[in-house]
Amino acid sequence: MSLLLTNRRTCRMRCALACFAFLLGAASSGLPFLAFDSVARGQQIGDAEQRAFKEATRAAAPFTVRIDTVGGLERIGETLLPIGPFTGTIVSPDGFIVSATYNFLSEPQAILATLPDGRRAAAKIVARDEARMLTLLKVETESPLPVPTAVPRSEMQPGQWTLALGRAYEGELPNLSVGVLSASNRIWGRAIQTDAKISPINYGGPLVDLRGRVLGILVPLSPEGAEPLAGSDWYDSGIGFAVPLEDVFAQLDRLKTGENLKPGVMGIAIKGQDIYSTAVELAAVPPGGPAARAGIKAGDKIVEAEGQPIVRQAQLKHALGALYAGQSVSVVVERKGERLSFDVPLVDAIEPYAFASIGASPMNGEAEGVTLRHVFGGSPAEEAGLKSGDRVTKVGETAVASLADLYAALLPLQPGAEVELGYVRGDATQTAKIVLAELNAEAPEQLAPLNRSASAPQDGIARGWVDAKLPEDPHVCFAIVPEDYDPAVPHGLLVVFGPPGAVDANAAQQAWGAFARERDFIVLFPQSQDEKEWKPNEIEVLRKLVDQAVQNYSIDRSRIALFGKGPGGAMAYLFTAAHRDLPRGLAIVDAVAPPRTPRLETDPVNRLSFLLLRSAAGTNDAELAEGMQKNLEMLQKLKFPVLLEEQDQALTERWLDAADRF
């Protein structure tokens, strides 16, 4: 019955629109009697739009329902959770209602829905869509509930009117916010965007067109973040998201069975960092993952996904973003000039990638192969009889000419695998079978000195204590450049995140001068903009400072590391999470990862090890000690090489100097 009512209302509204359209037509045909007062025309359009807003709201009122929750958590972390009333949208006549997961973050003891006839019904959570942050509810109902019509994606036009509806207030009609459709493809294919005001007063409600049809379900979303609160800080900002109802309907049967839907993962690691300019060349296809099982191999280049050509990584992200675990993605790869098609069944999570390790670190400046600078005690390399000075030239069947080759050859291998190494000792070429271990973060007892430049360089490069700030930015930054720095010899780069406030030049040189000189490192000392704290929004400037150093000096990218203490340590965590392509080692003193650090995962292409250090004072701080212990366990679980130690400068220096281990 409510359905009939909706239809009649929609029909009446169409008449109003027809009249409005006619008006526009008459005016634009240039009839002189209308031209003399465009003011009247403007007013008529305004009135017609106002009528259309109200009619659309009325048409959508029956399937826009109020949701109340009782009990549950007060806050998540520091963030207080709203307590409603919330909004839901009916999606099937037998009592299924979809709402935003955000509305149930408090894990309430009871959920109530107010149905179109005013009846309140107990609702239970059936399933969650973890990719699109939706929750499906079910209420018992004897009479069928009204279900909205979905606007097909093909009909959505950016610029068209959209109304965001909610049930946060009392009254017969939903509360509305008026805006336009800003974009029809956002959040990697998962959402559409509107400039209507989207906030807790309409999350879970429908985004409707002027006919009362539903474009999507309003949810807080963020392109980067996947944590529960992601996107909610954009409330009322003019940037709001909705999951197309068409997409919700497509997955409804799966959700109804109680299955939680998760984003789909393929299990591939891609070469190159810039997702907008680099092709999808696979650096590694971790064994056991869906792509590996389907037959995709390292070195393959993905050129098509879901029937769409793929030129850049971002396009693949779009194609995968719309898919769930349990679905398949069809891809075409190029392998040695051949095009091969695969269907890859996506999974919700793959085992964290663990790096396979020989247990050695490399010498610099060797022509062919990788000369071992240090062989770690008890490592596979030592057990197989390898010694420092040996030059590795082959891993399995793969010839190794450089350190990059060696990393690449180890990528597809798993810890525990047996592999034959070819190496040169003296003049003799030898082989050794070794069983690879998991890469660890042990500090070497001692390291052989690096190859040095024979002649003192004569050029115009500034050395010593150097002003390293950006020309266009007031951010202050200093650097130690060793006096014997020779551009012909690639150096390591250490970025020191000190305490907030002015950099103490004497203390900095005292602490890191010898390290820079003896171990061929350039050391950067960026200064926080605020003298009391590091701010997360400084990360991008810091990145530019590091990029400038990499550009101005000869830097070995396998020897870039960060060091941070206290607040600087927290900042180093944030920087690392945002720029995985830079640091290979992160040494932290007396700090834990800040609560909003994006989730870290091992990345076969971007190696990263951690050294967690506790100072004497830090050890006495029980809360800090516990937090660092938790960080250690989390990182171990994620398969990162990590070491927890008492603070010790000599150990730290040796550890940083071995950040390029393999």
Place this chain on the structure above:
Amino acid sequence: MTTRTTGSFVATLLFASLVCLSPLRAQSLAGVVDEVQPKIVKIYGAGGFAGLEAYQSGFLISGEGHVLTVFSYVLDTEPVGVTLDDGRRFDATLVGHDPRLDLAVLKIEAQDLPHFNLDATASLEAGDRVLAFSNLFEIAYGEENASVLHGVVAAKSPLTARRGAFKTPYRGPAYILDAMTNNPGAFGGAVTDHQGRLAALIGKELRDSRTNAWLNYALPIEELLPSIDAIRQGKLAPRDDLETATAPVDPVTLESTGLSLITDVLDKTPPFVGFVRFQSPAAKAGVRPDDLVLFVNGQIVPSVEQFLLEIAQTDKADGLELTLQRDEELVEAKLVFDE
């Protein structure tokens, strides 16, 4: 058919345009704004420290200089400065204020001022387009016009209906606005319909103390009229009468219901029934241990604290209506109190 419709439509328009040219002008948005601006005033007073701005907005409601505004700390000084749209500045006196509605009437000494006609105000509903006039952020100086925002009425609802603890004495219906109307200095400004008729008074900045989300709202002018009249006649609306009038003579207590609730440990401990006393009103109404109380007299009670507040506002003579959740079922129970 089409031709005839067109003909009569054109005739209507022509007629309207010829006969009432000036009303049409006034009906255009620009015309409406022109007409409304001279009625808006800027108010300057106490404040200017600790994040408290020393300015707010107001508007003229009589030709003799009565200004309607929100009662706030800004008015807590003598004299209060009022700057008209034409740049003239006056010292104003406080005629009176109504603490229940947070409104105040000021008076400046002037004659023949443009003003809103309180006998021809507009009543709005959700979806109506509105204009909001105020000196938000003190952007307008001297004879500069107030700032105009456009938007839509998002809802008409009591502010308390949103459970987010907005602290305001106002209990009547409010317009929730789909526009960023409520910013520093905007309170006291005017909301009009598209014809420029006065519809509402922009209220003080409120935010949900739980989520920190700001609220955009205005108080319907018809809710304020009796109080405005009273103030202008020199009668301040008596504050105490109203509060005592709403308090129940013999309020329901937890003890009198015969219920005990599970221990209230958290701010949001939900009201689960722990124990029901034999032959008590609760027992007679069929309430059972482990029931979860969801509503008291139709009001949702998400916590023990809310439950106790709600029953304290109920008179025993009226009885207590409870909606309970028992497993998946919703159960109604009416508690009757003898004597």
